Amino acid sequence: MALLTNLPTDLLRTFIAVVELGGHSKAGAVLGRSQPAISLQIRRLEELVRTPLLAQEGRAIHPTPAGEALLSYAREMVRINDEAVRYFHRSDMTGVLRIGLPTDYAVAFLQNTLTGFLRNHPDVDLEIHCDLSRELHQQMRSDDLDIIVATMPSARMPYLSRSWTEQPIWAAAESMVLAPDRPVPLGAHLEGCDYRSRMIEALDGAARRWRIVYTGPGISGLQNAVLNGICVTALTRATLLPGMRELGEADGLPNLEPLRVGLFYKHPRLSPAGLQLVSDLVASLESVGSGVKPLPN
Incomplete structure (x- = not known):
């Protein structure tokens, strides 16, 4: 029987950080590693999957098509790993967590997952910001928000964790x-x-x-x-x-076109409290229907 290849979560975490933070130096600063160490980890991961994962255009670094495919799996694998670690460590969660929601979603999410999260983690200060989806995406890019739920102008977008269809x-x-x-x-x-x-x-x-x-x-x-x-x-x-x-x-009213909605976050930037809220939101989304997709499509 052929042995399966294991993808170490530390390599996946580094890969996610390089893509989401936009470079080896920024990833190294967040992960506490030197730029050569980050480059070495990326090369090791490319050896394991047997394909290049990153491409450089000028000073910008972008994932290759294979890198985009791996990124979706990597985010989910690291999220589940961190969820398991939090379960066994039982560490206290504190700090400020900023979440952005479109106005239509504020009601449904506040009444369920977010209020449950606040009840279970009273030491976390949750700041909820409601705005147009385009503004939420901009605030996510500028690190003014930690987690957003927003409509998607395109099928493939940075920081996407889950996507689903809403029928207005x-x-x-x-x-x-x-x-x-x-x-x-x-x-x-x-x-x-x-x-x-x-x-x-x-x-x-x-x-x-x-x-x-x-x-x-x-x-x-x-x-x-x-x-x-x-x-x-x-x-x-x-x-x-x-x-x-x-x-x-x-x-006398015509049918409305459906909307694609996504859950977005920057994994390297999230605190333990943020990662827990993401897991709670993912569990909530998966419980409401089969339209929720774990990977971009």
């Missing part, structure tokens, strides 16, 4: 009836919101007139505007409240 639905007050000869009164978040774009694209594609009658940054204000019969909007099912009903083609 049209929502209105139960008593609201749309007049077919009048513009659809829309409620939406600010310019740049993916749900706002989906509504406008769908209505324009169906040659259905519309007008924005409510704009606001928060999900609760948008929900109240819908419940009061001011507007219709696109929501996730998790944010559809009692007193609302789903609208569809029978109401």
